[in-house]
Amino acid sequence: MPTPSPKRRQEPELQYCLPVKLAWGGNTPVEGELTLARQSEFRSGPQTILERLNERVRVLAVVRGDNTHLINRELIDWVAPGAHVDHDLVWPLAYHATREEHVRVHMMSGGTFEGVIAVEMPEGFNRVSDFLNGDDDFFALKAGSRLVLVNKRRIRQLLVPGGAAPSLHKAA
Numbered sequence: 001m002p003t004p005s006p007k008r009r010q011e012p013e014l015q016y017c018l019p020v021k022l023a024w025g026g027n028t029p030v031e032g033e034l035t036l037a038r039q040s041e042f043r044s045g046p047q048t049i050l051e052r053l054n055e056r057v058r059v060l061a062v063v064r065g066d067n068t069h070l071i072n073r074e075l076i077d078w079v080a081p082g083a084h085v086d087h088d089l090v091w092p093l094a095y096h097a098t099r100e101e102h103v104r105v106h107m108m109s110g111g112t113f114e115g116v117i118a119v120e121m122p123e124g125f126n127r128v129s130d131f132l133n134g135d136d137d138f139f140a141l142k143a144g145s146r147l148v149l150v151n152k153r154r155i156r157q158l159l160v161p162g163g164a165a166p167s168l169h170k171a172a
Contacts, residue, residue: 014038018049018089019082022062024075026109032064034079043092049081050091050149053138074137077109079149090147091140101128104159105141105150113150115143128160 017033037047052060053073060076062069081090099119106112117139119131131139132152141148 016046017063018085020049020062020079020085021082022071022079023077023109023111024071025077030062030064030069031082032062032067032069034060034062040092045092046089048089048091049079049085050138050140053079053149053151054136074151074153076151077107077111077154078113078151079138081147081149087147090149101160102162103128103141104161105155106157106159107150108154108156113141113143113148115141115146115148117141128158132158 014037015035016038017035019031020034021029021031023029034049034052036049036052039045040047040051042051053076057073059070060073062071101117101119102115103117104112104114117128117131119128132155137153138149138151141150
């Protein structure tokens with residue numbers, strides 16, 4: 001088997017780790033550390049957990065003690081940042097919500113979350129369904145003081161109680 005070339009290996013000084021808790025495929029959630037890049041591919045500053053989850057990689061490594069869990073990204077139900085992780089390391093600060101929706105999320109694994117989705121979409125395409133049909137697989141759900149990054153592909157049903165809310169930016 002060939003040895004990986006040095007160009008393909010990520011140098012440790014170019015990475016950092018953050019504590020997370022995640023669940024996949026109905027398994028008991030696991031706490032560990034997720035490795036991220038010190039520089040985001042899309043903006044200045046370190047890569048966020050949401051950016052890492054939305055990368056087009058097949059497997060993510062989560063380290064817990066001496067064990068490394070290699071998890072198929074598509075099977076991850078949700079990821080919650082550790083209690084003391086700064087908000088700006090969870091999702092990019094440049095995120096500008098055009099609409100917020102209160103939702104109830106029913107996962108394929110049987111779990112349920114309730115909270116607010118901050119939707120960032122162009123005017124005229126700011127419904128929750130437009131947002132969920134976007135390219136990114138994971139989105140942030142604010143559930144009180146807790147933040148959960150949910151995999152769209154693992155949702156069985158998403159309910160918007162009481163219908164649509166008005167957009168945050170009013171038309172002129």
